[in-house]
Amino acid sequence: MTARSTRPADKFDDDDYPAYTMGRAAEMLGATPAFLRALGEYRLITPLRSEGGHRRYSRYQLRIAGRARELVDSGTPIEAACRIIILEDQLEEAQRINEELRGHDRPESSA
Template sequence: MMVRLPFDDEHAPLYSVGQVAGMLHVEQAFLRRLDEHDVVRPARSSGGQRRYTRHEIGDLQNAIQLVGEGMTLAAVRRIFELQHQVRELQEELARERATRRED
């Protein structure tokens, strides 16, 4: 059996602000602003350093695109909130449909 490594998990907080800023070609200060405005909130290391997951890096890419299209950080946060609600409702609907098929 193969051991699952942290970098195999898209939700493992592995990447520093500097690494992510370099990957996405943005300033570290911009990433900190996204955190401060609750757009993308990375985990913190024991030393208090931000650590991003691969999943969050995808969210950052989406946020950068939306900001580039003229959205404010508050608007991006709201879009992300609404997308999360839609995903939850889709999952709930799928469960409900599965339950009805079983009956």
């Protein structure tokens, strides 16, 4: 038996693996394929393409799309919802970097 670095089942645990077709993704979100295409047009998510050119979505992308769906369902225009999510993501990243930098600035305590 040949050793492999990843087993096929490992892909199911990978949040970034493009496991879902557009139809299945739309069904899971309770949205339309047009909604998912719009998220791509506003550059919120960029689905990977299968060899046949079909859009494929990861679980991570579906979580982002779900957040957009929540905002749109509450009355936020889709373009604004996409911008809000992008800004939230940028803020979270900036806060993470800030915390890392603060951690490096702290003097180490000696024991």
